[in-house]
Amino acid sequence: MATSAARVGIDIGGTFTDIVLETGGRQVSAKVLTTPAAPEEAIIGGLHQVCAKAGVAPGAIGQIIHGTTLATNALIERRGAKTALITTQGFRDVIEMRTESRFEQYDLNLVPPEPLLPRQSRFTVRERISARGDVLVALERGEVERLALRLQAAGYASIAVGLMHSYRNDTHERLIGEVLAHMLPGVMVSLSCEVSPQMREYERFSTTIANAYVKPLMSSYLMRLTGRFAAEGISCPIFLMHSGGGIISLEKAAEFPVRLVESGPAGGAVFAAHIAARFGLDRVLSFDMGGTTAKICLIKHQSPKTSRVFEVARSTRFKKGSGMPISIPVIDMVEIGAGGGSLAHVDALRQIRVGPLSAGAEPGPACYGQGGDKPAVTDADLALGKLDADSFAGGSFKLDKAAAEAALARVVGAPLDMDVQTAAFGLAEVVDENMASAARVHAVENGEDLARYTMIAFGGAAPLHAGRLCEKLGIARLLVPTGAGVGSAIGFLRAPFSFEANRSVYMRLSAFAPERVQALLTDLECEATMFVRSCAPNAPLSAHFKAYMRYSGQGWEIPIALTPEQARHPDAATYQKLFEADYATLFGRTVEGADVEITVWAVNATTPAPKVERVDEPAELCPLAPSGIRGLFDAALSRTVPAAVVARATMRAGQTLAGPAIITEDETTIIVPSSRSALVQSDGTIELMRKV
Secondary structure, three states: OOOOOOOEEEEOOOOOEEEEEOOEEEEEEEEEOOOOOHHHHHHHHHHHHHHHHHHHHHHHHEEEEEEEEHHHHHHHOOOOOEEEEEEEEOOOOOOHHOOOOOOOOOOOOOOOOOOOOHHHHHEEEOOOOOOOOEEEEEOHHHHHHHHHHHHHOOOOOEEEEEEOOOOOHHHHHHHHHHHHHHOOOEOOOEEEHHHOOOOHHHHHHHHHHHHHHHHHHHHHHHHHHHHHHOOOOOOEEEEOOOOOOOOOEEEHHHHHHHHHHEEEEEEEEHHHHHHHHHHHHEEEEEEEOOOEEEEEEEOOOEEOEEOEEEEEEOOOOOOOOEEEEEEEEEEOOEEEEOOOOOEEEEOOOOOOOEEEEEEEOOOOOOOOOOOOOEEHHHHHHHHOOOOOOOHHHHOOOOOHHHHHHHHHHHHHHHHHOOHHHHHHHHHHHHHHHHHHHHHHHHHHHOOOOOOOOOOEOOOOOOOHHHHHHHHOOOOOOOOOOOOHHHHHHHHHHHHHEEEEEEEEEEHHHHHHOOHHHHHHHHHHHHHHHHHHHHHOOOOOOEEEEEEEEEEEEOOOOEEEOOOHHHHOOHHHHHHHHHHHHHHHHHHHHOOOOOEEEEEEEEEEEEEOOOOOOOOOOOOOOOOOOOOOOEEEOOOOEEEEEEEEEHHHHOOOOOOOEEEOOOEEOOOOEEEEEOEEEEEEOOOOOOEEOOOO
C-alpha cells in the first residue's frame, strides 16, 4: 500500500473539509470551509493550499484516499434520486411497519419517521422463497418485464430490489436485475443479495433502498471529482474510506455507496487506534468532535469495536430506533449532534438545549459573520475565552466576538435572565454533559469502566472540550496527537485496504455441520479477497473470521471472533466455549441448558496495518514558560481564571505546563483545565494528566 510519491487524505465534514498531504516523511494540512453545493470545490481549494505548503505539484500526488458525508447528508436531507422498490407480494409495507417497536415508550403522540420511499414507489412481484431457500412460488419473467415498462414510464432513476429470503437463494433477485439491465440500461439497480445478504427483511430492505437512493448522487459526484482532478493534472488512483474502517476502490464505492455512510468517523477511529498502538494502550476512548457531530468509540487492544447494523437520520434527539437501519459492517460508535456548529435554544421548560441542528458551513455560527444569528457551541467557546478571535483557523478569518455575545444574550440569556458569560457557560456545560452521558451509556452497553480508559481527542472542536469531559467521566489520562484538528483525514492514510463479506446461514450448534461451515467461510474469504485485490493486487492479505451467535429464542446476536484455524477446522464444542466466554463477559453469566445458534457469518480480508513505532517517554522533564496570559472560564471552578497561552509549535518534548492553560495551533486549540497538567511526549503528542 505504501508509495514513495505524495499521498493525500481528504475528509469532507458538515462544516470543514480537511486535507492532509504526506511526502518524504513530512505532513502538511489545510482546513477549509465545506462548499455544500459543490463539495469538490473545497477539495480543490484545499489541495492547492497543501501542495503549496509542501512544494509539491498536484501531478506528483501518487494516491488519494477520500471520505465524505455526502451519502449521509443525502439520507438525512432526503435529497437522493427518484427511487423505486421491487419486493415480494405482500411485503411492500415492511419499511413502513418497521419492527413495530416504539423508540419513545411513553410518548402517546409518537410519530414514527416517514419511510424513505412513499407507498406509490414500492412495487411487488408474485414470487416466494422459503427461509431454507426453497422456491415456493416461481417468478415469471414476463411479470418483471411488464413491471419494468411501468417503472420506465414513471421515470425512476434508481431501483432497489429486495425479495423475501434472497440471502438464502438469490435466483429471483438476479432474474429481476437481468431484466432491468436489459430493458432499462440507464437506470441504476441495487440488489439486496449484493448490498446486504443478511436475514431480517426490514434492515435488509432499508439498506438496499438507501444504497439505491444515494447511488446516482454519489456516482455523479465521484465522476465530477475525478474530472476536476484530471483538470488539475492529477491522474493517480483514488480510493474511498468505507464505514468498516478500510479502503475500497472508486468503482466499488460507486456501486455500493451505502458503505460510505460513516466513512469520515471511521477514519477518525482508525487514527485513534494508530495512536493507541504507538503508546501501547489497550483501552482507549476515541473522542472526535467536529463542526456538526461528536463521535465516541471504544478501542480495545488497538482495534476499534465493529458492528453490522447502525442507524442514520435519527429523527428524535438521536434516540435509538428513530432512524434508518443500515445493515453493513461498520465501526461501532455513538454519534450525537454536538459539534462546534451545533445550535442552542431554550425549550418550553426553560432548559438550554444544544443540537442536533447545526449551523454547518453556511451560514455557520454567529461569530463567523456570515449571517448566522443563533448561538452555536463555537460562540460559547469564544465567549468563555477558549478561542482567540484573531487566530482562528490559523488566522485565515477573524471571529466576531460581539456577534457571538449578542446571539447568546438574545437566544439564551434573555429568556433565562442570565448575563452573556453565564449563558455561554450553560451552553457549554449542556453540550459537554450530552457527550459525557453518551460516553457513559456506550461504555455500560459494552460492559466497560471508563475510569480504566485513556481518551484520545481529535477533530477541530474536541481538544477544546476533552479536558472537561475527562473531569466528568473520571478519566485520568488524555492524549491530543499532532494533527488532531484533521485526525480523520490522517486516519485515511493509516487505514488498510479491506472488505468484509457476510452471509446469513442459520445453524444450531446441536445440528452443527462442519463441512458446510468450512465451505461457507472459504467462499466468503474468496469474495472478500477479490474485493481487496481490485485495490491492492500484490499486497499480502490476512483474513479475520466472525460468527454472530445467540442463545435460541433470543432476538439479537453477539460477534464471536474465530482464528483461521477455528474457521478452517470448525468444531461445535470450540464455538460453544468461545460464545459462552464472550457472553459471560457482556452479561455476567451464561444460560445453562440452552442451545446456541449462529445466524450470520463474516470474513474480513485486509492488508497489513502500517508498521507502528512505539513512543518512548521523554528523557527529561522541564516546566515551560508561557508566552502570554488570557482569561479562561474554568467550568469546574465556575469562574474565569488567568490561563497561560502557549503555541504548540514552540513546545518541545519533555516540557510540562500546569493548567489552567491554552495551547494554540492552526487547526484546533487545547484547553488544559485547572485540574490538569500538560506534558509534551517524544512524538509531539500533548498528554493531559490529572494533577497529583
